[in-house]
Amino acid sequence: MNSTMKIRYIGDPILRKKAEPITEFDQKLKHTVEQMVTTMHLEDGIGLAAPQVGLSKRLLVVDISPIVKNEKPQACINPEILDSEGECVEEEGCLSIPDVMEMVVRPESVTVAYQNVEGEKKVEKLSGWKARVVQHEIDHLNGILFIDRISPLKRQMHINKGRIPATY
Numbered sequence: 001m002n003s004t005m006k007i008r009y010i011g012d013p014i015l016r017k018k019a020e021p022i023t024e025f026d027q028k029l030k031h032t033v034e035q036m037v038t039t040m041h042l043e044d045g046i047g048l049a050a051p052q053v054g055l056s057k058r059l060l061v062v063d064i065s066p067i068v069k070n071e072k073p074q075a076c077i078n079p080e081i082l083d084s085e086g087e088c089v090e091e092e093g094c095l096s097i098p099d100v101m102e103m104v105v106r107p108e109s110v111t112v113a114y115q116n117v118e119g120e121k122k123v124e125k126l127s128g129w130k131a132r133v134v135q136h137e138i139d140h141l142n143g144i145l146f147i148d149r150i151s152p153l154k155r156q157m158h159i160n161k162g163r164i165p166a167t168y
């Protein structure tokens with residue numbers, strides 16, 4: 001029933017496509033969200049974007065409970081960053097790019113507009129880890145990968161070591 005989804009890896013063209021908005025807030029969407037949360041947990045991820053499981057749709061799930069207390073899984077549909085503040089550096093990884101971990105600079109806090117699984121519009125100001133994960137996942141919806149945000153020198157090192165394909 002709650003089957004898991006197959007992760008798409010770097011080199012798969014779907015990771016470079018701009019994902020399409022979601023317009024139907026139906027039972028099928030709820031099922032997709034449940035499957036994505038299950039897949040994220042099984043893969044030990046703290047965030048997962050729909051293109052990473054082969055769906056070019058503007059949907060992401062996040063669950064930072066492994067690193068922050070009192071958090072639970074959340075789905076953001078058609079998310080948009082309205083405002084951002086500050087700057088911070090943290091080490092990131094990605095389920096679609098195994099074996100690569102690098103420091104990435106991002107805004108420290110972001111105000112995000114999104115819809116929940118019922119289609120209700122929400123605006124939330126995020127900071128800390130949740131802000132970071134949501135920004136990483138929104139990048140996925142726009143065909144951007146975190147390795148695009150690291151230094152070319154470091155990226156080349158990972159290409160040389162075969163962790164990133166030469167045409168990434």
Ligand SMILES: [Zn+2]
Nearest residue numbers: 093094095096
């Ligand atoms: Zn990722």
